[in-house]
Amino acid sequence: MVYLDYSATTPPHPQVIARVQEVMTHAWGNPSSIHRYGQRAALVIERARLAVAELLGVTPEEVIFTSGGTEANHLAIFGVAQQYDQPQHIITSAVEHPAVSAPLTALARRGWQITTLPVDSTGRVDPQMLESHLQPNTVLVTVIYGQSEVGTLQPIADLARVCRAHGVLFHTDAVQVVGRLPVNVPELGVDLLSLSAHKFYGPQGCGALVVRRGIDLQPWLYGGGQERGLRSGTPPVALLAGLEVAARLAMTEFLPQQPYVSHLRDYLRRRLLELPGLQLTGSWEQRLPHHVSVVWEQGDETHTGQTLVHLLSQRGIAVSSGSACASGKTQPSPVLLAMGYDERLARCGLRFSLSHLTTPSEIDLAVDILAEVLQQLTPTLSCR
Numbered sequence: 001m002v003y004l005d006y007s008a009t010t011p012p013h014p015q016v017i018a019r020v021q022e023v024m025t026h027a028w029g030n031p032s033s034i035h036r037y038g039q040r041a042a043l044v045i046e047r048a049r050l051a052v053a054e055l056l057g058v059t060p061e062e063v064i065f066t067s068g069g070t071e072a073n074h075l076a077i078f079g080v081a082q083q084y085d086q087p088q089h090i091i092t093s094a095v096e097h098p099a100v101s102a103p104l105t106a107l108a109r110r111g112w113q114i115t116t117l118p119v120d121s122t123g124r125v126d127p128q129m130l131e132s133h134l135q136p137n138t139v140l141v142t143v144i145y146g147q148s149e150v151g152t153l154q155p156i157a158d159l160a161r162v163c164r165a166h167g168v169l170f171h172t173d174a175v176q177v178v179g180r181l182p183v184n185v186p187e188l189g190v191d192l193l194s195l196s197a198h199k200f201y202g203p204q205g206c207g208a209l210v211v212r213r214g215i216d217l218q219p220w221l222y223g224g225g226q227e228r229g230l231r232s233g234t235p236p237v238a239l240l241a242g243l244e245v246a247a248r249l250a251m252t253e254f255l256p257q258q259p260y261v262s263h264l265r266d267y268l269r270r271r272l273l274e275l276p277g278l279q280l281t282g283s284w285e286q287r288l289p290h291h292v293s294v295v296w297e298q299g300d301e302t303h304t305g306q307t308l309v310h311l312l313s314q315r316g317i318a319v320s321s322g323s324a325c326a327s328g329k330t331q332p333s334p335v336l337l338a339m340g341y342d343e344r345l346a347r348c349g350l351r352f353s354l355s356h357l358t359t360p361s362e363i364d365l366a367v368d369i370l371a372e373v374l375q376q377l378t379p380t381l382s383c384r
């Protein structure tokens, strides 16, 4: 099997697995306990906090551990929203991950005003457009950093600058970026930033929200008061130990290998463009280093990106499409629709996501098999 779906998740690094096992065996105490078992576990967590803080250029106190990217986004959004007795205004983009757009939809049902900024054909938000939509009651702006489906990077520092100038909090979902590109939170100027360990060779089920000093949030989960009272619940000590290892490896191994990964990405792009009927999606100048996405021009309602994913999977190639399946029918991708693709093409997205573990021969094999799959489908489609 050739795995080219590293945006969905990454295999835990062997050092991560070893450390998780070691901590589960030897430091399984409850970090809130004051005896030695608890203290040993608490130390593990503080080491993890230090590593994540170092990776992002913040202080350890600014790192709040969560169960992953989804929960970090919820803590950012509801943590701000719950400070207000009356519904206020939040601004977001049209290309968010559902882990941001769905909680905002839930707030809209409670009377909050949500402005969704349009994007250009590459999926980018315009900072001037953001500025023109700020209102006196805007309490949060949340914009994804690296778009998971089309790979586009947003001008986060510029967007954050606009918000800071107007005294509005700015959150970014950086789940696809952390561990893949250097991220320095103070330089970016964001107030809140979400990350997830399993996107950079750490364990699934843990992540963090960076909350800059001085920013007040309401808790998302109430209870024992862990994580500065913002996220009650016994933390997953072993998973966080794995996150520590992943964060350290990001600094020493993953980030230094990004030039190799970008080189592979550009090679894959060139090879895909040799095939008929594929159109690149997203920005090529402002792009995640491991990400290539296309739409398949010949697709239709029944032959979609998901069809390609299934056929490729049968031939041993693991990739993904951006569109979801509901009631047996492929839905158009909201991200591609927002970028101006019509409904037919918005069902026909295909994503390849790479890693330092990917080899050029894996890419060659994937492209050759895709070429065969497309050829196999062409007679069916030309009989329409």
Ligand SMILES: Cc1ncc(COP(=O)(O)O)c(C=O)c1O
Binding pocket: 007, 008, 067, 068, 069, 070, 071, 097, 099, 144, 146, 147, 148, 173, 174, 175, 176, 196, 197, 205, 206, 207
């Ligand atoms: C951009 C983005 N945000 C949030 C998430 C959710 O993260 P998690 O799986 O850790 O909840 C993902 C995962 O696919 C993602 O790509």
